[in-house]
Amino acid sequence: MLIYIVAFKLIISLVLAVFNFRVNKNTIYLTGFLVTIALSGLLHYFAFMGDNASLMAVFNYHITPTYYLFGPFLFFYVRGTLTDRNKLSRRDYFHFIPAVISFLSIVPFYFKNWDYKLIVARKIIDNPEVLKVWNEGVLYPSYFNVIGRPMFFMIYLIATIALFLRYNRSLAKYGPVSAQKTLIKRWLVWLISLSTLACASYFAGAIMFIFSDVVNKELVNSSPLGYLTGVFFLTIPLLILAFPPILYGIPIHKKGKRKNFEHKVDASDVYSFVGKSDDPFQQDAKYILDNIHEEKWYLDPEFNVDFLALKLDIPKHHIYYCFNYIIKSKFTKLRAQLRISHAKKLLEEKKSQNLSQDDMESIALTSGFGTLYRFISAFQEEEGTTPMEYVKKL
CATH class of the missing domain: 1.10.10.60 (Homeodomain-like)
Incomplete structure (x- = not known):
């Protein structure tokens, strides 16, 4: 059953990346978060539930660096959603140092022959306790990853929660609370809460695994903590299906931007699409329609959202937000x-x-x-x- 759950996560993650990256590049971090968790789930399945040494050999140790990307990806996604910004600064690349160190530590294992990797995989499948002592790391013992993975994730979760609480108090200064802001904040509360519960249960399970005298497959598979961890992580991609508008992010309306523009044309036929709204982006919606009507860009066969974003210097997900929630009409329509x-x-x-x-x-x-x-x-x-x-x- 777990293998199908993990496959579902991967499919959701890839669909999210392929179909929404152009709309809002911030979704790449959510996709990275889901993919790295799914890869970890696959390794757990092959080590504790499966009996395929070849697949275990493929995933064993090779994906270790991804363990240290859970936290950064989640942190970047939440920060980007709250601040309406998806670009990484130079300082942000320091967050990848643990993953780089992990990769450098395991590099020699990548070049070992396939037969050796099969032997190691079979040892782990037959006796999971091998993970406590077997070392393939150069810079640090590779079995540290068993507890290091959830520990680093928990550190980032604490930072993410602090970030959310700080921005939640300051969001009001950008304008009145809109339905989109309320929806996004509700989504982030669910995402952070489920991730925290999953990490806490997984951290507890890792500690039990390290300090238990005897560990076998039956004990691991029957552990309530294991079930809880799986349920929590599975619920995250399901939440995306329940909150599809999250892909637009929270449009942050910066005071003074296009504040005093005047309508230059009578665009009553176009403005009939604009619904009544107190949303701070009502003004931007009218600005978009003003330019479409005056410049007649729609007569250009190449006219699309990318064209509009470039001409008006407005992020694409802001434009999608204006069309879907204020103009209440699809751009193509x-x-x-x-x-x-x-x-x-x-x-x-x-x-x-x-x-x-x-x-x-x-x-x-x-x-x-x-x-x-x-x-x-x-x-x-x-x-x-x-x-x-x-x-x-x-």
């Missing part, structure tokens, strides 16, 4: 409607002519659609009829 609105004006101007396929293709390209097929498809989806049928009804 609004873009298609604006393009079709422009195309309808061109069609009305040429209603007295016999439009050829070349004419239609010219209108499609002029309106921002890359191809005639996309134009016809989007027009039919929005208007319930084809462009040619629309012209006949005029």
